[in-house]
Amino acid sequence: MKVGIVGLPRSGKTTVFSALTGQQPDPALPPGRTTLGTVRVRDPRLEALHKLYPPAKLIFAEVVFADVAAAPGRKGLDRASLTAMRDFDAFAQVLRGFPDETGAPPDPARELADLEAELVLADLDVVERKLPRLQKGEKPAFPAEKELLGRLKEQLDANRPLRLAGLSAAEARNLSGYAFLSQKPLLAVLNVPEAAVREPVPEALAAAAAERQVRVLVLSGEVERQIAELDEESAREFLRDLGLVESAAQRFIAAAYGLLDLISFFTVGDDEVRAWTIRRGTEAVAAAGKIHTDLEQGFIRAEVMRSEDLLALGSEAKCREAGKLRLEGKNYVVQDGDILHIRHGK
Ligand SMILES: Nc1nc2c(ncn2[C@@H]2O[C@H](COP(=O)(O)OP(=O)(O)OP(=O)(O)O)[C@@H](O)[C@H]2O)c(=O)[nH]1
Ligand SMILES: [Mg+2]
Structure with a gap:
């Protein structure tokens, strides 16, 4: 912006x-x-x-x-x-x-x-x-x-x-x-x-x-x-x-x-922890495109956690066990504070 x-x-x-x-x-x-x-x-x-x-x-x-x-x-x-x-x-x-x-x-x-x-x-x-x-x-x-x-x-x-x-x-x-x-x-x-x-x-x-x-x-x-x-x-x-x-x-x-009606979503991992800015109402596939165009084109699903859940439970494995990790499709509307992992094919 x-x-x-x-x-x-x-x-x-x-x-x-x-x-x-x-x-x-x-x-x-x-x-x-x-x-x-x-x-x-x-x-x-x-x-x-x-x-x-x-x-x-x-x-x-x-x-x-x-x-x-x-x-x-x-x-x-x-x-x-x-x-x-x-x-x-x-x-x-x-x-x-x-x-x-x-x-x-x-x-x-x-x-x-x-x-x-x-x-x-x-x-x-x-x-x-x-x-x-x-x-x-x-x-x-x-x-x-x-x-x-x-x-x-x-x-x-x-x-x-x-x-x-x-x-x-x-x-x-x-x-x-x-x-x-x-x-x-x-x-x-x-x-x-x-x-x-x-x-x-x-x-x-x-x-x-x-x-x-x-x-x-x-x-x-x-x-x-x-x-x-x-x-x-x-x-x-x-x-x-x-x-x-x-x-x-x-x-x-x-x-x-x-x-400007902007919100942030996050990506986390051992290499980088990063915030991304999008407009409110942006769908998962477009949010993926912010990260990389390959992720938009090869988009399969988004794995979504809430940042407060990850912070409370302490790890992705615990979020998965507690049912706090969702699979969402292309049209999922990304929310402020979501953590996304994009699954993609070629
Ligand atoms: N007293 C006072 N003077 C200020 C303040 N802010 C800016 N100035 C003065 O106002 C004048 C213009 O400030 P600039 O920041 O250059 O203003 P500008 O809008 O960029 O000016 P142009 O690019 O020439 O249009 C300068 O002499 C500043 O020192 C303030 O908060 N108080
Ligand atoms: Mg000036």
Whole structure:
């Protein structure tokens, strides 16, 4: 999963990116170029499972964050940034919660609305180029393409992001080639000074976010960036002093999982104990494909245990004896915390 850190110019995007990943993008990158940073998804269940297979490698699931180099001195988004943003699975919009370099007070509700307007305009531009060509008889990529784009145009003309267009899963799949910006899941990140990290979300922002069905995460990018540079023990102490339990990265990842409807399943063995990320509702055969395409193509059955059963009973043999090991077929819907062994042929 690739989450783009986006937002209006000078809102604190790069500061937040560094806080999440511990990485510092090269300030000389040309506009539109992205810097990627990978963060491990901490999971206490995975760490407990690893204790049952001590020689195995422990491999966490990962989330990739991206920071886009901005064109200097612009009020809105530049074209290069908009293009780079099409490549992300989801957005985290950083909202300025501190006075800017000229002393102007923050207005995060307006920033949320402004970025949305830019994304809607960019999508409208794409639809308005394509529709006339379809109307003139260009072969559609899927049967209802012309009608669907017509519906999207109405939404966009009314300044509504496609995220809120009530698209079916099949429609969303058909549209994936367009990479519409206002269709991508969005999480709002209010970047506040240290003293404000435990204050409630300002009312105007809470209202603007609720109207758009957007969740708001509050953090202090500056503080968390400093924490990201500390070793684990000092970082924990620093967070405790601030009254926080988890680092921004881990809070952020938990929110992103919820936003994108992601869950984890595990594979265990003497060589590796590993977490995998899938969307809720994924079937066993597709989950197998995450591990390796051979496992998807040659899929026969999945042996499934619950991680809490394996942790309670202590071994796969005991799970088998206790009837806690199930055989499931291709269409089994994998659950968060399942442990899978895929049986496959050639
Ligand atoms: N006071 C204060 N300043 C901050 C905070 N976060 C960022 N800044 C400052 O705001 C300015 C912009 O921060 P960046 O992280 O570079 O913002 P950006 O969105 O990446 O900026 P562009 O890439 O140029 O659009 C810098 O001068 C930061 O030092 C904060 O939490 N508090
Ligand atoms: Mg930046």
